[in-house]
Amino acid sequence: MGDALRALIDAVGLEVGPGEEIRSDDDRWTIDLDPDGTHAWVATRHRPIWLHRDDTLVFIEAGGAALVEQHPTTSIGSDPERHGPPRTAPSYDFPHEALFAETGVVVGSATLGPLAAEVLALPSIATTQPAGFASADVVLALRHVGHLDGGRWHGVQQDALARLVVTTVLHDNPPPSLRDNSLARVLDRLFDPAGGHSTADLLDGVGMSPRTLERRCAETTGCTPAQLGRWFRSLGVRRALTRGDRPAEVAARFGFSTTASMRRALQRVRAPETDLPRRF
Missing domain, CATH: 1.10.10.60 (Homeodomain-like)
Structure with missing residues (x-):
């Protein structure tokens, strides 16, 4: 199936934007998603998160990821309730304090071609499967992110890791064919x-x-x-x-x-x- 899936993805066209980690000094936060592409992708390493799209609420376990079709009311948060946006201090008294602001939640954008609905038939929110469990590929991708020069992503590595997260979600939600x-x-x-x-x-x-x-x-x-x-x-x-x-x-x-x-x-x-x- 892997070759067939790759062929279908290539035929549709997939562009994946690099991810950016959410940072927050507060334990509770909510951030609205406004992706540049047709979808937003979300992956979380350390903590579970909740994803809202319109009236739908989806739980994503630590080590999981989701691909969400663009919608004006899409947001992710630290819990089911809505809170303020992530907040960080302009500076810290000690360098290690900045580490506590790292949430391990990474967000990026993805663009699927216009034939995606016909070929891939994705739900509006597609998550790694089985639901409620960590995905080995997502965990490895996010772990590698943390090893790149203190958390910075670079060039080809950045693109490859982001694409790995998105294609993992696509693999776990195969098209009907x-x-x-x-x-x-x-x-x-x-x-x-x-x-x-x-x-x-x-x-x-x-x-x-x-x-x-x-x-x-x-x-x-x-x-x-x-x-x-x-x-x-x-x-x-x-x-x-x-x-x-x-x-x-x-x-x-x-x-x-x-x-x-x-x-x-x-x-x-x-x-x-x-x-x-x-x-x-």
Whole structure:
């Protein structure tokens, strides 16, 4: 599933902004989230936090993380009640006092491409799973943050750690098309950007008949393997068109002879269904 998930994330497009640790001299605080991207990401190392979005309240255990769709009433806090914003002194009598202001809560922004709702089908608040437990990858990422020159994040390391937190949340909330684990190896191959896999290639070493593959795909996605393959191959085309690339250039880039043939191909695309029962 890892390769298929990576292929879907790459097809959608993901940009992750670096995180910034919240500092507060007060034990109780609330901060409103106003991310630059489509989502805010939140991770906490030492303490549990509460996340509010509209009328929804979500508890995030220490060592957990969340990816939250942008909304004007989103906030995180030290407890369920709303308090004032984090406050720190302009200076401290002793250097070690500044350490007590570190909350271990890191906040950043993330931007998913316009096809994210169709491809990833994330809830408005996605958290690491299982809920209420620490995530090993988040814990390791935040621990490494603390080892970078007294807590400062730098360049490539900063970007990589932030992306690790976000992709961990995405991994723990797989899109509907990836929820049948018996199809994992097949979908790894079907969603390979290199493409060109026959049914025999898809089933090599899987121990599944073509008929069973058709049935499992229909139960999980509402599509046949061929329809899933066409849908995946359409994502790059549609993403380019959505961002405003010239249709003629997009058609040539993706191997279509004309823009008309590209349009006809896109009209035949069927997206997987997102509301079918989960299958594990």
